[in-house]
Amino acid sequence: xxxxxxxxxxxxxxxxxxxxxxxxxxxxxxxxxxxxxxxxxxxxxxxxxxxxxxxxxxxxxxxxxxxxxxxxxxxxxxxxxxxxxxxxxxxxxxxxxxxxxxxxxxxxxxxxxxxxxxxxxxxxxxxxxxxxxxxxxxxxxxxxxxxxxxxxxxxxxxxxxxxxxxxxxxxxxxxxxxxxxxxxxxxxxxxxxxxxxxxxxxxxxxxxxxxxxxxxxxxxxxxxxxxxxxxxxxxxxxxxxxxxxxxxxxxxxxxxxxxxxxxxxxxxxxxxxxxxxxxxxxxxxxxxxxxxxxxxxxxxxxxxxxxxxxxxxxxxxxxxxxxxxxxxxxxxxxxxxxxxxx
Amino acid sequence: xxxxxxxxxxxxxxxxxxxxxxxxxxxxxxxxxxxxxxxxxxxxxxxxxxxxxxxxxxxxxxxxxxxxxxxxxxxxxxxxxxxxxxxxxxxxxxxxxxxxxxxxxxxxxxxxxxxxxxxxxxxxxxxxxxxxxxxxxxxxxxxxxxxxxxxxxxxxxxxxxxxxxxxxxxxxxxxxxxxxxxxxxxxxxxxxxxxxxxxxxxxxxxxxxxxxxxxxxxxxxxxxxxxxxxxxxxxxxxxxxxxxxxxxxxxxxxxxxxxxxxxxxxxxxxxxxxxxxxxxxxxxxxxxxxxxxxxxxxxxxxxxxxxxxxxxxxxxxxxxxxxxxxxxxxxxxxxxxxxxxx
DNA sequence: AATGTTAATGCAAACGATTGCAACAGGAAA
DNA sequence: TTTCCTGTTGCAATCGTTTGCATTAACATT
Numbered sequence: 001x002x003x004x005x006x007x008x009x010x011x012x013x014x015x016x017x018x019x020x021x022x023x024x025x026x027x028x029x030x031x032x033x034x035x036x037x038x039x040x041x042x043x044x045x046x047x048x049x050x051x052x053x054x055x056x057x058x059x060x061x062x063x064x065x066x067x068x069x070x071x072x073x074x075x076x077x078x079x080x081x082x083x084x085x086x087x088x089x090x091x092x093x094x095x096x097x098x099x100x101x102x103x104x105x106x107x108x109x110x111x112x113x114x115x116x117x118x119x120x121x122x123x124x125x126x127x128x129x130x131x132x133x134x135x136x137x138x139x140x141x142x143x144x145x146x147x148x149x150x151x152x153x154x155x156x157x158x159x160x161x162x163x164x165x166x167x168x169x170x171x172x173x174x175x176x177x178x179x180x181x182x183x184x185x186x187x188x189x190x191x192x193x194x195x196x197x198x199x200x201x202x203x204x205x206x207x208x209x210x211x212x213x214x215x216x217x218x219x220x221x222x223x224x225x226x227x228x229x230x231x232x233x234x235x236x237x238x239x240x241x242x243x244x245x246x247x248x249x250x251x252x253x254x255x256x257x258x259x260x261x262x263x264x265x266x267x268x269x270x271x272x273x274x275x276x277x278x279x280x281x282x283x284x285x286x287x288x289x290x291x292x293x294x295x296x297x298x299x300x301x302x303x304x305x306x307x308x309x310x311x312x313x314x315x316x317x318x319x320x321x322x323x324x325x326x327x328x329x330x331x332x333x334x335x336x337x338x339x340x341x342x
Numbered sequence: 343x344x345x346x347x348x349x350x351x352x353x354x355x356x357x358x359x360x361x362x363x364x365x366x367x368x369x370x371x372x373x374x375x376x377x378x379x380x381x382x383x384x385x386x387x388x389x390x391x392x393x394x395x396x397x398x399x400x401x402x403x404x405x406x407x408x409x410x411x412x413x414x415x416x417x418x419x420x421x422x423x424x425x426x427x428x429x430x431x432x433x434x435x436x437x438x439x440x441x442x443x444x445x446x447x448x449x450x451x452x453x454x455x456x457x458x459x460x461x462x463x464x465x466x467x468x469x470x471x472x473x474x475x476x477x478x479x480x481x482x483x484x485x486x487x488x489x490x491x492x493x494x495x496x497x498x499x500x501x502x503x504x505x506x507x508x509x510x511x512x513x514x515x516x517x518x519x520x521x522x523x524x525x526x527x528x529x530x531x532x533x534x535x536x537x538x539x540x541x542x543x544x545x546x547x548x549x550x551x552x553x554x555x556x557x558x559x560x561x562x563x564x565x566x567x568x569x570x571x572x573x574x575x576x577x578x579x580x581x582x583x584x585x586x587x588x589x590x591x592x593x594x595x596x597x598x599x600x601x602x603x604x605x606x607x608x609x610x611x612x613x614x615x616x617x618x619x620x621x622x623x624x625x626x627x628x629x630x631x632x633x634x635x636x637x638x639x640x641x642x643x644x645x646x647x648x649x650x651x652x653x654x655x656x657x658x659x660x661x662x663x664x665x666x667x668x669x670x671x672x673x674x675x676x677x678x679x680x681x682x683x684x
Numbered sequence: 685a686a687t688g689t690t691a692a693t694g695c696a697a698a699c700g701a702t703t704g705c706a707a708c709a710g711g712a713a714a
Numbered sequence: 715t716t717t718c719c720t721g722t723t724g725c726a727a728t729c730g731t732t733t734g735c736a737t738t739a740a741c742a743t744t
Contacts, residue, residue: 015730026694031732041692060474062413063730066404066699073454073475094436101457110475112415113453115443132402132700133415133452235633265637272639291577295607297614297639357700368724373702383722405700408729474730 013055023048034059073110074318075134076100077125081118081143081205091262091290092307093140096162099311100138107315109135118145125152129159136318138162142173142206158321160314164206165331172321174314174330178207181303181334182214185257185285188301190222192283192342194255197226200242200267201259202233208259211287215257227253231263238263242270254282255342261286261293261302268296268341283342289335298340306332355397365390376401415452416660417476418442419467423460423485423547433604433632434649435482438504441653442480449657451477460487467494471501478660480504484515484548500663502656506548507673514663516656516672520549523645523676524556527599527627530643532564534625534684536597539568542584542609543601544575550601553629557599569595573605580605584612596624597684603628603635603644610638610683625684631677640682648674 013019016034020027025044033040033048040048051057065071078093097113104111112134116124125148129137136158142149146169149161153171161173189197197219203209212228219226229245231238242263258264264286268278276282278298286293289304313330320327355361358376362369367386375382375390382390393399407413420435439455446453454476458466467490471479478500484491488511491503495513503515531539539561545551554570561568571587573580584605600606606628610620618624620640628635631646655672662669 016732017730027731028695028733029693031730032693035732039692044692056468056472058469058472058474060408060730062404062408062474063699064732066402066408066701067730067732069699071404091433091436094433094440098436098457101455105457111455113443113455115440115447126398127400130398130400132400132404265634269637269639269641291604292607292634292637295611295634296637297611299611358702359700369701370703370725371723374723377702381722386722402700405729406702408731409700409702411729 013051013057014060016059019048019051019055019057023051031059070135071133072108073112073134074104075112075114075128075137076140077114077116077128077137078140079116079118079124079143079145081145091292092260092288092305095290095307096140096311099308100315103311103315107319118143118148122148125149129156136160136322138314138318144204146206157324157326158318160318160321162310162314164210165329166206169329172317172327172329174310174317174332175207176305176310176332176334178210178334179214179217181287181305182211182216182257183218184214184334184336185211185287185303186215186218186226186255187222188285188336188338189255189257189283189342190218190224192255192279192301194283194342195224196253197224197255197257198245198249198253199226199228199257199259200231200245200263202230203228211257211259226257231259233260233263235262235266238266239270242267243273246270246274246276256282256284258284258286261288261290261300264300264302264341265292265296268300279340279342285342289337293337293339296341301339301342302337304335304337306335355393355399356402358401361390361393361397361399365393373401412477413475414450415454415476416446417454417456417470417479418482419456419458419470419479420482421458421460421466421485421487423487433634434602434630434647437632437649438482438653441650442657445653445657449661460485460490467491471498478502478664480656480660486546488548499666499668500660502660502663504652504656506552507671508548511671514659514669514671516652516659516674517549518647518652518674518676520552520676521556521559523629523647524553524558524599525560526556526676526678527553527629527645528557528560528568528597529564530627530678530680531597531599531625531684532560532566534597534621534643536625536684537566538595539566539597539599540571540587540591540595541568541599541601542571542573542587542605544572545570553599553601568599573601575602575605577604577608580608581612584609585615588612588616588618598624598626600626600628603630603632603642606642606644606683607634607638610642621682621684627684631679635679635681638683643681643684644679646677646679648677 016030017027020030029040030048033045101111114128118124139161142163149171153159161171163173163175164178165173165175199212199215201208203212215226231241258267264284271278271282278284286300286302289302293300293302310332317327358372359369362372371382372390375387443453456470460466481503484505491513495501503513505515505517506520507515507517541554541557543550545554557568573583600609606626613620613624620626628642628644631644635642635644652674659669
C-alpha cells in the first residue's frame, strides 16, 4: 500500500483545482487555506493541508507569480565590461555571491544568476528587469556601466549595486571606501619602509581607480612617488604582465600595492621567481582579504573588505526598496590586516 | 522630443495587448511576430518589431512560461549535508558554477541558484523541482543525499548531478574518476619517495570516500601503509584540525594526500609552521587543480579535474534529457599535474 | 418571527502570452 | 462566374493561482 500510495502521490495532484476536487471545496478555498489566510475554517484548512502533504502538492510559482505580480526571485547580475572572460570565478565575486545566496534564502527569496557582457548586449539591464521574472536586482560590480546604471536607477527602484560610491550618484550602492582603503595600503607600505611604490592593477573599473586615487593621495601627502603598472585581472594574462612589470622596473620598486589579493598572490609568485625577498626587498599589500591571503607564503598584508556585511547590507537595502522606500547608499570601512608581506 | 519619447517609452507598452493596440493588430499576431513564426506577413512583422524596439517592450516570461509550460530556467542546487557552513565559497564549487553559468547562458537558459541544507529541509529537491519555476535541475555534489537523489531520478528525467559514479546507480552523474585519482595521487607520493602516507580529509562525502579508497588500493598494491586523518573542509575548523594531526603524527608521516587543494594549501601553511620541508621531509599531493595550486609555495602537485569539461558535459546531458532522452553518466579522467610539492 | 451580523465558501474575473481553429481576402484554376 | 487554394489574421480558450464580490448558513438580537 505504501508503494501504491507513493505512486499515486507523484504528480496526481498537480493543480490547486485537483486538490480542491479531492477536498470537496473550491479552488479559491484551497488557495486561501494554503496561503494561511484567516478566512478559512480551521477544520477545512487542516483537511486541505493534510491532502496537500499526502500528495506532495506544491503550487505552481509561475502561475502564482503571474497573478500576484511578484515572483519571489531576485536577480543577481555580474556585468563583465573590462575583463570579459572568467571574472566570475574571481574569488571576491564568488565569496560575495555565496553570502548573497545565504541572505536571500533566509529572506525567502530565490536567486537568479546572470553573467552578462555589456559589449555584446547593450540592453542587458533593462532586459533582465523587464523579463518579469524578478522582483528586484542586485548588480555585482559597476564595471564600465556607471552611466547606464544611473539611467536605469531613475526609473526602477528595487536595484542595489555593489561598487564604488561617487559623490552625487543616483543609484543605491554598497561597497567599501576604496579610496580610503588605497590610502591605508600606501601608508602601510611606507610605514614598512618602502619609498618607491607601484600600483598593480587595472584602473579602468571605478573601484580600482578609487583605490589607486587613494594610494596617490597618501603617496603625495607623504612625499613619495608611485607608479601605475596596468595589469589585467584574469589570471592567465596577469601572470605574464606582472613578470613583465617586474623585469621592467628591476630594482626601482620596493613597495607594491596590488588592487586585489588575487593579483597580490600572483605577484608573490613572480617575486619569488626573481628571488626578490618579501617583505625585506619588496613590500606587498593586497586588497579584499580573501581566504587565499592567509595561505600565501608569506601571508599577505591586505586591506580587508567585509564581504559578509556587504551582502547583508545589499539584501536589506533591497528589501526596503522593494517596500517602496528610497534608500541611501552604504559605504563600509576598510580595515588594514597586517600579516607578513608588509 | 528624445526626452519625451524616452519617458513614454518606459513601460507604456507593457503587454502584448498594448503593443497590439498600437500596431492595429490582434495580440495573437504580435505574439507570432515576436516569436519569429513564419505565418505573419513580413510587413506586419517589421512594423511590430519596430514598435517593440521603440518602446523597449519585453514579453513577460512568467506568462509565457505558464502558457508554454516551460520557463527557460535551469535550477542549480548545492546541497550542504556534511559541512553545512560556507561550503559554497569553496573554490571548486564556485569555479564549477562559473562555468555552468557560461554554458547555460550560451544555450539560452537562465540559472536559478539555491543552496540548501538537507538536514533542515528533507524535501529540498522535490520542492525545487515541483516549484514550476525550472525546466530542469543540476545538483552540485551528492553530499549525503545519494538515496534521495536516486529516488527522485526514478520519476524525473531532466536532472544531472555532479558527483561520484557508483556501479549501477540510476541518476545521471558527471564527475571525475575519483578512485583512479586517489590511486594516482598515492602512486605519485610513493614515486617521490614517501613511505608512510596519510589521507587528509573527510571520508563522509562519496567523492572523498572514493579518493580515499583509491589511495588505499594503490598503497596496498605497493605495500605501504596509509592512515586517515579526518578533517572538515571548512577553512576555519580545518586549520586547527590539521595542526592537531601534524602534532599527533609527528615525524611518522612523510607523504600526505589532501582531499582538496584547499586543504592542501592549509596543510602547507601548517607544515611550514612546524618547519617541515616540502617536498624534502613531507611530500604533498592535492586534488582539483584550483588556481590556488599554482600560487602556493611550493606550488602544489595535484590531481586535476577538468571542471570546464565537466560543466559542459552536464549542460549538454541535461539538454538531451530535456528533449526526453535517457542519458548515461559521464566519468572524466583525472590528470596528474606535477609541480613541486611532490 | 423578522432582521442584522458574522464566518465561511463559491464564483468568476483577472494576470499576460500562446495557439488551435475559424474567418477572411485575394488570386488562381476551372 | 464559381470554386478552391493559400497566406494572414482574429477569436477565444488555455496555463494555474489569486482575490473582490456575492452568496449562504448559522447564530444572535430585538
